[in-house]
Amino acid sequence: MTSPEIPETLDVLRRVFGYDAFRDGQREIIEQVAGGGDALVLMPTGGGKSLCYQIPALVRKGTGVVVSPLIALMHDQVTALRGLGVQAGFLNSTQDLGERQVVEAQLVAGELDLLYLAPERLRLAATIDLLDRSDISLFAIDEAHCVSQWGHDFRPDYLTLSGLHERWPDVPRIALTATATDATRREIAERLQLEQAQHFVASFDRPNIQYRIEPKTDAKRQLLRLLQTEHKGDAGIVYCLSRNSVEKHAAFLTENGIEALPYHAGLDAETRATNQSRFLREDGLVVVATIAFGMGIDKPDVRFVAHLDLPKSVEGYYQETGRAGRDGLPSTAWLAYGLQDVVSLRKMIDSGEGDAAFRRRQATHLDSMLALCETVECRRVHLLNYFGQSAEPCGNCDTCLTPPESWDATVAAQKVLSVIVRLDRERRQKFGAGHIIDILLGKKSAKVIQFDHDSLKPFGVGTELRETEWRGVVRQLLAQGMIAVESNHGTLVQTDASADVLRGDRTVMMRREPERPATKPAKTAKDRKTAPVELSAEAMPIFERLRAWRAATAKEQGVPAYVIFHDATLREIATALPSSLAELGKVNGVGENKLAKYGDQLLTTLNDDTP
Known part of the structure; x- marks a missing residue:
């Protein structure tokens, strides 16, 4: 044919x-x-x-x-x-x-x-x-x-x-x-x-999405700050790994004035369906969900996707962040991850179901995700490289906007490894990251005193770094495979690469996080090629009037607002101000059927400047 x-x-x-x-x-x-x-x-x-x-x-x-x-x-x-x-x-x-x-x-x-x-x-x-x-x-x-x-x-x-x-x-x-x-x-x-x-x-690049990854300190507060300062009133998705975390964060956001709905497999089917339907049909709602939510979500105006736990793979991360900004308007993909995320996922893989080959695949996926988190290069370049595509630095991710420093962390790495080795060789003991950091900082915690670890030679040798910085060191050592997590108890152990570091045969470079958070940039030339219609001060109230009409129409028909028209179409109408059906029919997103169905209503709405 x-x-x-x-x-x-x-x-x-x-x-x-x-x-x-x-x-x-x-x-x-x-x-x-x-x-x-x-x-x-x-x-x-x-x-x-x-x-x-x-x-x-x-x-x-x-x-x-x-x-x-x-x-x-x-x-x-x-x-x-x-x-x-x-x-x-x-x-x-x-x-x-x-x-x-x-x-x-x-x-x-x-x-x-x-x-x-x-x-x-x-x-x-x-x-x-x-x-x-x-x-x-x-x-x-x-x-x-x-x-x-x-x-x-x-x-x-x-x-x-x-x-x-x-x-x-x-x-x-x-x-x-x-x-x-x-x-x-x-x-x-x-x-x-x-x-x-x-x-x-096709190209996997989504230039309208700003990728940002930051160390997890207080995830709830970090998320709240993001939503209050950058995405007030916006629709968005927040991903968590556990059902309990979903419930906790949805309640926290709601208590702080941001309407948030939970979604996870533990909810009954009716509640899940209701929450998903509300998210699709109402403006400005936030869904806090496990990855059970989202595949194929056809809501064009999701302005942010936030991850409060480390995704298990770059493919999963890309798929989930891709639910932001389907309409081409500027959107944020934000991730907070910490040391405990790495420990938990390593332990989950080692003790999980499946054969050895399956676990190796999962470990490979996780290593690639960690590499994306810890890169000092452009996030977008790194992400596209994962899918076999090349790119130039984008100017619209956190590492481009506030480039992190690289620092020689060889001595710090040796100190962490020294504590792990001495605990193992001298005491036949293994501990998690928190206890090892307490030893480095010289903290006489109850556990340090109980096990007489203040008598170890490395006790107190790490006071040049703060606790958060030491957690970053341990996190990056895990990411680079220089230490590992023992699956049974989540304790830290040596790897084959540890000896080279301890002998000084291997230099360990690490990422130092910038002091200030990334801010939204001015649009680059590349952005301007794909940028949506910018709304003037005069067009903004017209756009809001069109959105109000769309919301009422969608409610009357019992359908999501985007089924009537996308935001991008309403923005173009508010800017072009068509005065006839013929002119309205030239706007992107207005086909014959929608022109016949809604054209007169749109023109009436445009001409109605009643406050």
Whole structure:
């Protein structure tokens, strides 16, 4: 089958979605799939992945079947498409029999452009029979990294998706993910039988996101300061590792005037669904969550993603931070991590389930995450290098804005190792970081006195550094593999690299944190190329009036605000001030269906300057 001419797909982009031009990489992917070819697509969150299968589904004859793990979000995704005039539906466990039968009848009758399915439904014979009786235009496999055991979010149900090609060999397939290393990409291609597919790898750079990582001192207070000083009234996500931490931090934020909702697997299904729905539909809410929350969250105006615990992998970190700023507006990815994070994750890996190879993979992922945290170079350069892409220093991360110093920490490292070695050799004892630092600082704590450790030769030899600085030294020694965590008790032990440091054969360079916090920079030339419409003082009240109209309309329809229009579209309207439907139809994000549905209301709102 020959590839369709670009005017056909471009016409759909303009008429249905309201955009004049494709983003980088979209056109080639869309033409490949619309023409009947297979594709494996790596594109960052917010990069426009969904259009890469939605437009081919509208161009090709039949129904595009989208395999997605996001059952809780399918309703909103379908609602958004219907708002554009696209005939879309879903089949999942949230529907009753009558609702499913209606969608099934629409599918068989050829009345649907797109159908969303969870991967587990493809294990059902009834679903296979339903698809056999239907005209399928393409299969889109979203969140394709879930098929990879090398990835950060492996899901066994995805392993069955190779059967799509075997049963429907002539139906094109497109697999999409927002994050994958070369190893993950190879496994996706192998498991989904996409080795012969055309691979498309877009830039993973998200220039509107400012990456910042800082040592954890008082995580609650650090988070509160960030939200109060930089993100007051903004929607955002705060990630914690444990359910208890989620509850504690959600309550703390709420007590301090920031409305925050908890989300974790320990909550009942109704509470989780309610909290997720409120986050998607209301402005300015914060969700404090475990990583059970967020995959595929299609909320464009998330202004910050904060991590209060160290993520287990760079892929997971990138995926989670990518939920900020999907609309292209400036956003923050902020992480506070400390020594205890490293100790806990090392212990979790060593004592966790899985074979030795699995634990080695987890340790490799963690080492890469630690390297990102401790780098003295541009965070963005380091992050993109992890995914095999090169970049220049961005000028919009903490290490670019307030460059940290490197210092020769060889002597400090030798002092830490000396305490560990003497405890082991002289006393046959092992202790955690806090006790070792007490010895270095000459603190006569109860435990130091109990074990007579004030008599050790290194007692009190480390008073040149403060406790927080010593914790940084220990943290970076762990990150560089010069000490390790014993899995049973979380105590610190030597590694093969320790002897070289103690003998002075190896220099240990470490990162010294800047005294002042990073501040938001002026926009660089690179930023200005991708920057959204800046609002003037005159446009700001108009924008707020449009947002108020959107909020009321969304509430009336029971849908998220972004289903009506994105902030970026409202900003452009507030700046351009269109005076007719024809002028309004030229604004990005205003397609034919939305122009017909909301055009008169928008023009009335623009002309209504009542305070």
